[in-house]
Amino acid sequence: QVQLVESGGGLVQPGGSLRLSCAASRSISSSYRMGWHRQSPGKEREWVAFSTTRGIATYADSVKGRFIISRDNAKNTVYLQMNSLKPEDTAVYFCMANYNIDTYWGQGTQVTVSS
Numbered sequence: 626q627v628q629l630v631e632s633g634g635g636l637v638q639p640g641g642s643l644r645l646s647c648a649a650s651r652s653i654s655s656s657y658r659m660g661w662h663r664q665s666p667g668k669e670r671e672w673v674a675f676s677t678t679r680g681i682a683t684y685a686d687s688v689k690g691r692f693i694i695s696r697d698n699a700k701n702t703v704y705l706q707m708n709s710l711k712p713e714d715t716a717v718y719f720c721m722a723n724y725n726i727d728t729y730w731g732q733g734t735q736v737t738v739s740s
Contacts, residue, residue, distance in 0.1 A: 626650075626651075626729075627649055627650060627651055627653070627657070627722045627729040628649070628650035628729070629647055629648070629649055629650075629720045629721075629722060629729055629730065629731035629732075630647070630648050630720075630731055630732065631645060631646065631647050631718065631719070631720045631731040631732065631733060631734040632645070632646050632647075632648075632734060633645040633646050633734060634718065634734030634735045634736045635735075635736070635737070636737045636739065637710055637736070637737070637738055638710075638738070638739070638740050639710060639711060639712060639738055639739075639740055640709060640710065641710050641738070642706070642707060642708045642709075642710065643707045643710065643736060644704060644705070644706050644707070645661070645704065645705040645707070645718055645720075645734060645736070646702060646703075646704055647659070647661075647702065647703040647704070647705075647720030647731055648700075648701060648702050649701040649702070649703075649722060650701075651701065652698070652701060653678075653696075653698060653701055653703075653722060654678060654698035654699075656678070656724045657678065657722045657723060657724050658675065658676065658677055658678060658722075658723045658724070659675075659676045659694075659696055659703045659720070659721065659722055659723075660672065660673070660674060660675040660676065660694075660720075660721045660723070661673045661674045661694060661703075661705045661718060661719070661720060661721070662718070662719045662721055663714075663716035663717065663718045663719065663736075664716055664717050664719070664733075665715060665716040665717075670719065671685065672685055673685050673687075673688055673692065673705070673718070674688065674692055674694035674705060675694070676694045676695070676696050676703065678698075680695070680696055682694045682695075687713075688707075688714075691707065691708050691709045691710075692705060692706065692707050692708070693705070693706040693708075694706075703720060705718070707736070710736075710738045711738060712738050712739060713738075714736065714738050715736060715737050715738050715739070716736060717733040717734065717735050717736075718733060718734055718735075718736055719731055719732075719733045
């Protein structure tokens with residue numbers, strides 16, 4: 626069982642930056658792939674970024690070049706650095722941990738981009 630807790634969300638102006646953190650309750654280095662997803666009102670949850678156990682990252686086209694996912698396995702923590710934020714980035718952001726068919730989700734943290 627892996628419990629995930631996100632933090633770092635808030636209100637930011639367009640063009641601003643924000644860093645989200647996801648703390649895991651146990652070691653994630655040996656087996657778990659990590660990712661970030663988001664969900665806005667009226668839309669289904671969508672994939673944003675993914676990180677392998679070796680730290681290789683992939684991104685959705687909508688955030689490529691603006692967001693950076695990273696992981697510190699020693700601290701059992703995954704980060705999402707968000708730059709050049711746009712109003713359409715407004716959503717609840719969820720941390721995800723996956724191993725084979727086992728998937729765990731955090732409670733989510735709200736990110737609002739507005740002037």
